[in-house]
Amino acid sequence: MAVSIQTTDLRRRVREVLDRVQKRREPVIVRTYDAPQAVIIPYEEYEAYQAWQARQSERAAWLAELRAIAEEVSARAALPNEESEAAIAEAIRETRRP
Numbered sequence: 557m558a559v560s561i562q563t564t565d566l567r568r569r570v571r572e573v574l575d576r577v578q579k580r581r582e583p584v585i586v587r588t589y590d591a592p593q594a595v596i597i598p599y600e601e602y603e604a605y606q607a608w609q610a611r612q613s614e615r616a617a618w619l620a621e622l623r624a625i626a627e628e629v630s631a632r633a634a635l636p637n638e639e640s641e642a643a644i645a646e647a648i649r650e651t652r653r654p
């Protein structure tokens with residue numbers, strides 16, 4: 557469970573707070589006038605969060621690429637019948653070539 561500390565207390569007890577975060581693996585919420593400002597977490601958790609963010613960015617790029625492909629496929633599917641038939645006939649001819 558995360559504990560909270562006011563910024564004025566953090567200034568006086570920074571070593572104690574950092575030890576608590578590192579040894580007990582507990583996050584500490586830093587507040588100013590009871591409004592949360594930041595969270596102190598173990599460095600390993602920060603690294604894991606950074607890796608997660610990178611994976612999320614890669615996933616978002618991959619999904620954007622898939623959307624673009626889907627839009628292109630949809631646009632091609634909207635071909636008039638004559639063009640579709642011509643494309644099919646051309647594909648058949650190409651596959652029958654020696």
